[in-house]
Amino acid sequence: MARITSQSEDFSKWYLDVIKEADMAENSAVRGCMVIKPWGYAIWEAIQGELDRRIKELGVKNCYFPMFIPESFLTKEKEHVEGFAPECAVVTHGGGKKLDEPLVVRPTSETIMYDTYSRWIQSHRDLPLLLNQWANIVRWEMRTRPFLRTTEFLWQEGHTAHATSEDAADFVQKALDMYKSFDHDFLCVPVLTGKKSPKETFAGALYTMTTEALAKDGKAIQAGTSHHLGQTFSKAFGIQFQDKDGTRKHAWQTSWGVSTRMVGTLIVCLGDDAGLRLPPTVAPIQVVFVPIWKDDDQKEKILNIFNKLESELKESGVRVHMDDRDNVSPGFKFNEWEVKGVPVRIEMGPRDLEAGNLTVVRRDTMEKETFSADKFEASSVLTLLDDIQKRLYSDALKFREDNTHEVDNVEDFKSQLAKDIPGFIRVYWCGDETLEEKVQNETKATIRIIEEDNVTGKKCFYSGKEATQRVLFAKAY
Amino acid sequence: MARITSQSEDFSKWYLDVIKEADMAENSAVRGCMVIKPWGYAIWEAIQGELDRRIKELGVKNCYFPMFIPESFLTKEKEHVEGFAPECAVVTHGGGKKLDEPLVVRPTSETIMYDTYSRWIQSHRDLPLLLNQWANIVRWEMRTRPFLRTTEFLWQEGHTAHATSEDAADFVQKALDMYKSFDHDFLCVPVLTGKKSPKETFAGALYTMTTEALAKDGKAIQAGTSHHLGQTFSKAFGIQFQDKDGTRKHAWQTSWGVSTRMVGTLIVCLGDDAGLRLPPTVAPIQVVFVPIWKDDDQKEKILNIFNKLESELKESGVRVHMDDRDNVSPGFKFNEWEVKGVPVRIEMGPRDLEAGNLTVVRRDTMEKETFSADKFEASSVLTLLDDIQKRLYSDALKFREDNTHEVDNVEDFKSQLAKDIPGFIRVYWCGDETLEEKVQNETKATIRIIEEDNVTGKKCFYSGKEATQRVLFAKAY
Numbered sequence: 001m002a003r004i005t006s007q008s009e010d011f012s013k014w015y016l017d018v019i020k021e022a023d024m025a026e027n028s029a030v031r032g033c034m035v036i037k038p039w040g041y042a043i044w045e046a047i048q049g050e051l052d053r054r055i056k057e058l059g060v061k062n063c064y065f066p067m068f069i070p071e072s073f074l075t076k077e078k079e080h081v082e083g084f085a086p087e088c089a090v091v092t093h094g095g096g097k098k099l100d101e102p103l104v105v106r107p108t109s110e111t112i113m114y115d116t117y118s119r120w121i122q123s124h125r126d127l128p129l130l131l132n133q134w135a136n137i138v139r140w141e142m143r144t145r146p147f148l149r150t151t152e153f154l155w156q157e158g159h160t161a162h163a164t165s166e167d168a169a170d171f172v173q174k175a176l177d178m179y180k181s182f183d184h185d186f187l188c189v190p191v192l193t194g195k196k197s198p199k200e201t202f203a204g205a206l207y208t209m210t211t212e213a214l215a216k217d218g219k220a221i222q223a224g225t226s227h228h229l230g231q232t233f234s235k236a237f238g239i240q241f242q243d244k245d246g247t248r249k250h251a252w253q254t255s256w257g258v259s260t261r262m263v264g265t266l267i268v269c270l271g272d273d274a275g276l277r278l279p280p281t282v283a284p285i286q287v288v289f290v291p292i293w294k295d296d297d298q299k300e301k302i303l304n305i306f307n308k309l310e311s312e313l314k315e316s317g318v319r320v321h322m323d324d325r326d327n328v329s330p331g332f333k334f335n336e337w338e339v340k341g342v343p344v345r346i347e348m349g350p351r352d353l354e355a356g357n358l359t360v361v362r363r364d365t366m367e368k369e370t371f372s373a374d375k376f377e378a379s380s381v382l383t384l385l386d387d388i389q390k391r392l393y394s395d396a397l398k399f400r401e402d403n404t405h406e407v408d409n410v411e412d413f414k415s416q417l418a419k420d421i422p423g424f425i426r427v428y429w430c431g432d433e434t435l436e437e438k439v440q441n442e443t444k445a446t447i448r449i450i451e452e453d454n455v456t457g458k459k460c461f462y463s464g465k466e467a468t469q470r471v472l473f474a475k476a477y
Numbered sequence: 478m479a480r481i482t483s484q485s486e487d488f489s490k491w492y493l494d495v496i497k498e499a500d501m502a503e504n505s506a507v508r509g510c511m512v513i514k515p516w517g518y519a520i521w522e523a524i525q526g527e528l529d530r531r532i533k534e535l536g537v538k539n540c541y542f543p544m545f546i547p548e549s550f551l552t553k554e555k556e557h558v559e560g561f562a563p564e565c566a567v568v569t570h571g572g573g574k575k576l577d578e579p580l581v582v583r584p585t586s587e588t589i590m591y592d593t594y595s596r597w598i599q600s601h602r603d604l605p606l607l608l609n610q611w612a613n614i615v616r617w618e619m620r621t622r623p624f625l626r627t628t629e630f631l632w633q634e635g636h637t638a639h640a641t642s643e644d645a646a647d648f649v650q651k652a653l654d655m656y657k658s659f660d661h662d663f664l665c666v667p668v669l670t671g672k673k674s675p676k677e678t679f680a681g682a683l684y685t686m687t688t689e690a691l692a693k694d695g696k697a698i699q700a701g702t703s704h705h706l707g708q709t710f711s712k713a714f715g716i717q718f719q720d721k722d723g724t725r726k727h728a729w730q731t732s733w734g735v736s737t738r739m740v741g742t743l744i745v746c747l748g749d750d751a752g753l754r755l756p757p758t759v760a761p762i763q764v765v766f767v768p769i770w771k772d773d774d775q776k777e778k779i780l781n782i783f784n785k786l787e788s789e790l791k792e793s794g795v796r797v798h799m800d801d802r803d804n805v806s807p808g809f810k811f812n813e814w815e816v817k818g819v820p821v822r823i824e825m826g827p828r829d830l831e832a833g834n835l836t837v838v839r840r841d842t843m844e845k846e847t848f849s850a851d852k853f854e855a856s857s858v859l860t861l862l863d864d865i866q867k868r869l870y871s872d873a874l875k876f877r878e879d880n881t882h883e884v885d886n887v888e889d890f891k892s893q894l895a896k897d898i899p900g901f902i903r904v905y906w907c908g909d910e911t912l913e914e915k916v917q918n919e920t921k922a923t924i925r926i927i928e929e930d931n932v933t934g935k936k937c938f939y940s941g942k943e944a945t946q947r948v949l950f951a952k953a954y
Contacts, residue, residue, distance in 0.1 A: 028589070029592055030543045036540055036542075038540050044541075064518055066510035066512070067615075068510060086572065087572060088571075089545075089568045089580075090570040093566070093569065094566045094617045095619075103507065103566075105582075116503075116505065116506075152544060152545070
């Protein structure tokens with residue numbers, strides 16, 4: 001197994017090393033598309049399973065729409081087509097013939113879904129319409145990185161329609177809250193939430209809400225977004241309903257999604273120099289047993305002890321794995337499970353066997369503890385897993401808090417951004433879009449979140465004008 | 478709600494009516510692609526969840542490969558490209574530019590996966606490699622029908638590599654057995670299994686094993702297939718491993734899959750003139766409560782009784798729904814849940830309330846039974862669901878047995894095929910491929926399964942020559 005570049009040495013290289021050594025994904029023969037390998041896919045399945053449960057709790061139902069979109073649909077909404085057309089993959093031939101109208105592979109599904117919604121929605125009784133789909137998406141990206149930005153990726157996209165703007169706004173917030181609690185409780189990734197600046201708003205939306213995490217290199221990473229689409233699409237696609245008062249009105253809509261980028265987020269927010277650190281909730285294997293033996297007698301005795309503990313853990317619903325391979329060394333195994341981020345490793349070697357001990361290593365802190373094998377029970381492991389889950393979150397939260405800085409002048413702003421770990425920078429801001437572009441060109445930092453929208457009595461850190469907003473700037477993925 | 482055409486009147490129309498009235502799917506703006514609506518998708522999710530569990534039990538891991546395949550990959554295996562090229566959708570432009578090499582949207586993933594396998598497999602220690610993916614697939618079909626044949630469909634495709642032909646053959650059989658028990662236990666659809674004739678074998682395979690069900694109109698429907706790929710692809714893609722004896726050998730491979738066609742299979746094998754009949758295992762809603770009231774007092778009392786029973790059932794893990802809509806009539810509700818195939822309906826109206834009764838209607842037989850509401854318990858429902866599951870299967874099995882005919886001459890063969898419900902026809906057969914084509918042209922029937930391969934002492938029903946096989950003919954979907 002190759003050495004992993006340290007985070008401080010070269011974070012981008014560290015990221016690629018972890019993905020390679022943890023056997024999560026690799027580049028494919030198709031430009032910008034990755035092969036998701038079993039370890040990476042199992043992590044996505046855990047994310048998918050839990051998110052799906054939470055989405056359904058919101059009363060949303062799953063469905064599936066075609067991945068092909070007639071080109072003419074995309075062009076029905078001006079801002080939307082401008083945002084997405086340059087990134088599209090286009091099917092021009094099917095069944096050996098040139099198609100009358102080219103088909104676009106979905107870069108997102110608003111247009112194909114809302115064309116259908118216009119037939120499904122007739123009365124206020126048809127609202128709210130709350131649907132979600134799990135699908136693959138294609139956006140022709142110039143620069144790609146496994147999980148973080150790929151030409152094809154997997155995601156869920158929720159698409160709802162409501163009778164009023166307020167109902168839609170409520171749902172935008174509900175979806176955002178769902179993502180936030182999922183990020184915290186399940187992924188151990190603390191996120192800040194708030195509105196995007198107009199420049200970063202989804203093509204066609206009234207406004208976009210976002211969840212932003214902080215990677216270990218001090219860059220922000222957008223984990224999920226929730227858009228209030230207003231009546232933009234309902235007007236373009238004619239989604240109208242007869243309201244209780246008998247008048248016909250256009251529906252108000254939302255869309256919201258997270259993708260396989262979540263897996264990348266997990267890596268950059270929780271990983272360390274030894275590789276991945278997985279929350280127990282997400283880990284395909286939560287506890288790995290590594291028996292160490294010199295002769296068969298030792299092996300048998302250790303496996304006897306381990307097998308008993310293993311079945312107790314399985315009964316308690318813990319995902320366990322017995323690594324009794326005889327073609328690699330114990331050191332190789334330790335390294336492999338550490339890189340893969342398995343939360344707990346239980347070892348026992350010849351000397352432990354003699355002393356009646358076993359050693360438990362927790363991946364988050366790398367702390368080792370020795371227990372009497374007789375007295376070690378499944379319940380101790382459950383407590384430990386619970387503690388790891390909490391610790392990963394609180395460590396990540398502390399990291400973000402330590403790396404969120406309040407700044408009131410351009411000089412401090414620039415010197416903070418020049419540091420190894422730039423982090424989030426909280427400033428008062430005049431709301432000038434041209435100025436936002438200037439800051440980005442000068443520093444590469446963008447507004448990640450508008451935290452407050454009706455600020456009074458403060459000066460903009462850059463222009464010195466009256467501030468209207470409190471915002472977070474950061475360099476970003 | 479519109480009347481559903483009866484099966485005997487026009488089976489194809491009945492099929493489309495059921496899909497429409499049960500609100501399972503509809504045609505989209507894209508030729509041959511359907512929109513899978515929540516009721517249809519929930520059925521697919523049930524199938525997917527259970528199959529995924531069974532696939533993992535075989536030691537297979539999930540992964541994900543790109544949906545785009547470089548055109549040159551497809552052409553590496555002659556038979557394979559001849560089989561699939563005419564059905565391909567081709568992406569010629571991406572990111573606003575013409576691509577150097579066109580990309581094909583996967584019609585199946587052997588080529589893109591095995592190109593990668595050639596790098597993953599180096600030693601006998603890398604074998605067996607057992608992977609599966611859940612993915613969308615595109616085949617440019619001329620005639621499409623929702624679920625049964627669509628341009629885009631959803632499926633799982635398992636792809637394994639082994640050290641010997643025997644190991645691969647064992648896995649082909651394992652996958653087939655897995656499908657068969659799934660079809661029987663979970664879907665209540667009895668299937669016959671066996672080898673396909675060379676004409677119906679997967680493009681590039683040594684042989685194809687199939688599961689074939691019998692639809693209510695007496696036509697066979699292929700539900701799933703499992704292919705022994707031999708070394709066809711390992712030679713085309715250079716998948717070689719160093720064996721224990723130090724020599725380099727080409728791997729032996731299998732692939733196997735089932736798709737959203739399963740949903741169509743369920744409809745045509747279990748449905749009746751009133752619509753869908755869902756096995757309790759598959760049903761998104763297993764028990765629906767329909768309270769009937771004339772005044773609010775009645776409504777409250779009935780809902781009190783129902784809510785208690787509902788929570789008991791939920792605690793027992795039963796998927797329940799309370800239909801207390803006030804804008805549609807009880808008759809409309811009965812009809813709707815019957816069309817949707819919900820296994821059990823529990824009704825209570827004003828007269829029942831007075832008498833302290835409730836009425837239970839089972840969808841499979843439409844039998845009604847009245848119980849004292851006091852004494853009716855969750856356990857009665859569990860027993861009933863179990864009975865419905867068994868009954869649906871045994872009814873379907875009886876139908877197939879009643880419609881499997883042994884025939885020893887051409888005249889009987891043709892007259893059987895001319896009947897309303899032609900069914901399976903079991904014959905002795907000489908194995909002549911040209912003759913198979915002739916039979917198909919004359920009768921539209923094809924060999925669905927080779928049941929026995931080494932027959933001696935029998936005459937072919939058609940040619941009169943020495944028979945070598947016992948086969949099942951049928952008209953097919």
